[in-house]
Structures are given as structure tokens and as C-alpha cells.
Amino acid sequence: MQQPALVTGAHAPFLPTRVLSVDIDAPLPSALDEVARDGVAYERASVLVRVHSQPVGLVAFDLSQGTFSRERLAEAIDTALGDRIRRHLAADGLPVAWRSTAEARETENDRQPAALLPRCLAARAAALQDAPSVTVVIPSVDRPEALRACLEAVLAQSLPAFEIVVVDNAPGESGAKQVVDLLDPGSRTLRYEPESRRGASRARNRGLAAASGGIVAFIDGDARPDRDWLAAVVATMAAPLEGGQLPTCVTGPILPDDLASAPQQWLEEWGGFAKGFERRVFDRRKHTTGSPLYPFAAGTFGSGANMTFRASALRRLGAFDVALGPGTPARGGEDLAAFVEVVTSGGTIVYEPAAIVWHRHHETEGQFRATIRAYGTGLVAYLTRHASRHPADGLRMAFAMPAALAYFFRSGSPRNRGRSARFPSGLWRDEVAGMLQGPFAYALGRAAARGSRRSGARR
Numbered sequence: 001m002q003q004p005a006l007v008t009g010a011h012a013p014f015l016p017t018r019v020l021s022v023d024i025d026a027p028l029p030s031a032l033d034e035v036a037r038d039g040v041a042y043e044r045a046s047v048l049v050r051v052h053s054q055p056v057g058l059v060a061f062d063l064s065q066g067t068f069s070r071e072r073l074a075e076a077i078d079t080a081l082g083d084r085i086r087r088h089l090a091a092d093g094l095p096v097a098w099r100s101t102a103e104a105r106e107t108e109n110d111r112q113p114a115a116l117l118p119r120c121l122a123a124r125a126a127a128l129q130d131a132p133s134v135t136v137v138i139p140s141v142d143r144p145e146a147l148r149a150c151l152e153a154v155l156a157q158s159l160p161a162f163e164i165v166v167v168d169n170a171p172g173e174s175g176a177k178q179v180v181d182l183l184d185p186g187s188r189t190l191r192y193e194p195e196s197r198r199g200a201s202r203a204r205n206r207g208l209a210a211a212s213g214g215i216v217a218f219i220d221g222d223a224r225p226d227r228d229w230l231a232a233v234v235a236t237m238a239a240p241l242e243g244g245q246l247p248t249c250v251t252g253p254i255l256p257d258d259l260a261s262a263p264q265q266w267l268e269e270w271g272g273f274a275k276g277f278e279r280r281v282f283d284r285r286k287h288t289t290g291s292p293l294y295p296f297a298a299g300t301f302g303s304g305a306n307m308t309f310r311a312s313a314l315r316r317l318g319a320f321d322v323a324l325g326p327g328t329p330a331r332g333g334e335d336l337a338a339f340v341e342v343v344t345s346g347g348t349i350v351y352e353p354a355a356i357v358w359h360r361h362h363e364t365e366g367q368f369r370a371t372i373r374a375y376g377t378g379l380v381a382y383l384t385r386h387a388s389r390h391p392a393d394g395l396r397m398a399f400a401m402p403a404a405l406a407y408f409f410r411s412g413s414p415r416n417r418g419r420s421a422r423f424p425s426g427l428w429r430d431e432v433a434g435m436l437q438g439p440f441a442y443a444l445g446r447a448a449a450r451g452s453r454r455s456g457a458r459r
Contacts, residue, residue, distance in 0.1 A: 017259035018042035092118040127235035132214035134162035137207030140221035144175030159230040163189035199327035201320035220305040232354035248347030251302025252355025263368035264361040292400040304335030306357040323445030332378020373434035380438025
């Protein structure tokens with residue numbers, strides 16, 4: 001089978017990684033042909049392990065010897081995650097021993113009576129009984145084939161009822177209308193909304209304005225949701241937190257669909273979009289990270305490709321800033337700005353590990369470096385926005401600057417210590433170049449937004 005091109009020069013040869021997802025309730029893969037894909041001979045696997053559809057962690061597994069067995073994979077899973085698996089089973093009131101080679105059970109759990117479900121799934125089913133209505137908003141600007149895959153995965157969600165709004169941010173050019181027209185939504189409500197003014201924030205705001213749901217879930221058109229994504233999101237939104245407050249926003253992991261090229265792996269080593277597999281709550285007072293950067297290091301909360309808001313709260317906060325995000329000079333930061341507004345206004349964000357979205361990262365080094373520069377620009381642009389609106393927080397940001405610099409650039413910081421020898425050593429230059437553009441990019445975005453409003457008023 002054909003191998004991807006190897007990385008040469010200062011870096012060691014790249015070993016392609018196959019991303020797998022297994023649930024210990026079902027048989028594990030039994031042969032190499034179950035883990036190969038697209039004619040690539042993968043030399044290692046990154047295995048997402050679940051119990052009752054709930055993720056418990058990732059396991060690295062060597063495929064380079066050309067031999068594979070279910071027993072070896074089970075042993076690797078037990079070594080890395082056995083304690084977490086047993087804790088989950090015990091919390092569900094089940095025997096803590098697990099048999100990965102058992103025959104698959106009939107696991108259409110959402111169709112079984114709640115009494116037959118494990119406690120974790122019974123709690124989800126109970127939370128969904130009185131769940132508010134849901135709208136899924138999918139902005140799209142190009143790549144109709146990716147949009148189709150996204151829509152097909154959304155239409156296949158285990159949650160029984162919701163509406164979908166596809167926002168075409170390049171009407172007549174993107175192919176989104178043709179994709180929507182060709183798909184059969186079945187019992188779902190699928191609507192198409194054009195938004196000719198470019199920018200992810202404008203597209204999301206158009207989707208928010210069109211949404212009828214009390215909860216609005218945003219997913220990017222080049223991502224693919226897990227089957228239980230919406231069920232996990234809505235159950236989390238519907239379950240009261242400590243003190244009786246309901247979440248304002250829910251985020252979840254964004255996992256790589258594949259790691260077949262070095263730049264895709266670099267993005268994961270740079271930080272990726274998953275924030276672990278422990279449920280976390282964030283607010284202004286009790287549930288914080290304890291870092292001097294909190295809540296301004298908003299990437300901790302999640303990312304824009306997988307975020308859900310209570311619609312009334314997002315509208316009250318002014319929706320997404322059209323001076324930020326892809327399609328503007330800032331090139332990003334609109335999701336981070338929204339997260340920080342939620343926390344600083346007294347709301348609560350919940351990071352729910354079971355609300356999984358899969359994303360295919362860019363495959364070339366040029367695309368990777370452009371992405372890193374864009375994230376640097378968006379980060380500082382959103383911080384500029386927040387400081388201009390909240391001067392007291394601007395002072396807090398200034399005092400936190402030494403900690404921020406150490407977090408971003410010290411090799412032993414939590415952000416950087418997991419990077420391999422193959423990670424590009426000069427990437428910090430791309431990040432800094434992007435960051436230095438941030439204040440100017442936000443000013444340009446503000447000016448463009450004002451010009452757009454004036455032009456709209458004249459029409």
C-alpha cells in the first residue's frame with residue numbers, strides 16, 4: 001500500500017497514525033484490515049476508548065510490526081485506561097471486569113427502556129425528556145463535499161427532533177444550495193439561508209436569527225459530528241448545575257479525523273482542539289482554572305467548530321462580533337470573545353467530553369503555518385476587543401502578561417511540553433507574527449463593519 005511522503009531534513013521520518021474509536025461494549029477490531037484506510041499502511045493508531053458511548057481517553061498503539069490482535073489492543077487499553085474504565089463501570093453499578101472480545105450486545109440503547117440502560121445513559125435519557133428545542137447552524141463557504149459529509153452525520157444524530165439551518169456564506173459559489181437540495185432530511189427540518197456578506201461571524205449570526213430553537217448548536221461545515229453529539233450537548237444543557245443554574249454554553253472535543261500527514265500531527269502537538277476527557281465547568285467565581293490568565297485564555301473552554309449556546313443568552317450578549325473571525329482581517333477570535341462574554345457576564349460554560357466532533361486538519365505545512373498565524377492574530381484581536389470594552393479587565397491582562405508569555409513560549413509549559421522532536425522548532429515566529437497583527441486587524445475589522453452598516457443603511 002502506498003505510504004504518505006516522509007518528512008525529511010531536520011525532522012525524523014513521519015509515521016502516519018490511524019484514528020480509531022472503540023467502545024468496550026462491542027468487539028474490538030480483530031485484524032489489520034479493520035484499521036487500514038484509503039490505501040495507507042498506518043504504522044500506529046490513536047484509539048479513542050469509550051464506555052457506554054462516553055469517552056474515557058486515548059490509547060497509542062503500535063501497528064508498525066505488521067501484526068495485530070484484539071488481545072494486544074485490549075491489553076494496551078487496560079494498561080492505559082483500565083482504572084478509568086473500572087471506575088465508570090462501578091459508578092454505573094456494573095461489574096468492573098470488562099471483556100473486550102465478547103460478542104456485540106444489542107446496543108440500540110436509545111430505543112430501550114431507561115431501566116435497562118447503564119446509569120450514565122439513563123441519566124442522559126432522563127435529561128432529554130424535557131429538553132428544549134434545538135437548532136443546528138452550519139456555516140459553509142466552500143468544500144461542498146465536506147458539507148455533505150457534515151450534513152449526513154447531522155441528519156443521522158441519535159437525538160430524535162431538531163432543525164438544521166445551513167448558512168451559505170458564498171451564495172452561487174459554494175455549492176451549498178445544491179448539497180441541501182440533494183439531501184433527503186427525512187423527519188428533520190432542513191433549511192437553507194444565504195448570507196452574502198463574508199465572514200464566519202456574519203454567517204453564524206444569520207443562522208442565529210433564523211433559528212427557532214431555544215438551544216443553538218454551531219458546527220463548522222468541514223467537521224463531522226459523532227452520532228451522539230447532539231444528545232450529549234442537549235442533555236448537558238438540560239441538566240441543572242450545582243445551585244440549580246443551567247449551562248449557558250456547552251463545548252466538546254474536536255478530534256482529528258485522521259493523522260496521515262506530519263502537519264496534521266503537528267496541529268495536535270501544538271494544542272489541538274480537544275481539551276481532555278474530564279467534564280469541566282467554568283464560571284466567573286467558583287469554577288475557574290486558578291490561572292492568572294483566566295478567563296482570558298479562552299481556548300481552555302473549547303473552539304468554535306463545536307459550541308452550543310442558549311439562544312436567548314447569545315442574543316442578549318450581541319451574538320458574534322462581525323469584526324472578528326474567519327473572513328475578516330482578524331481571521332479568528334470570534335468564538336473566544338463569545339466564551340469570555342458568557343463567563344464575565346455571569347454565565348456558565350460546560351465542557352462535555354461526550355459531545356464529540358471530528359475534523360480533518362489541513363495536510364500541508366503551508367496550510368498549517370497559515371492556521372497558526374491566523375490563530376495568533378485572532379487571539380490578540382479578541383483580547384484587544386475585550387480590553388477596549390472592559391478597561392478593568394485590560395489591567396488584569398497587563399498584570400498577567402508575564403504568565404502569558406511563559407505559557408506560550410516556555411518549553412516546559414503545559415502547552416508545549418508534549419511536543420515531539422519532529423515539531424517545527426521555529427513555529428513561534430509564525431505565532432508571534434500573527435499576534436503582532438492582532439490589534440491592527442481588529443481595528444480594520446471594526447472599520448469594515450462600520451462601513452458595511454452605513455452601506456446597508458443607505459440601501
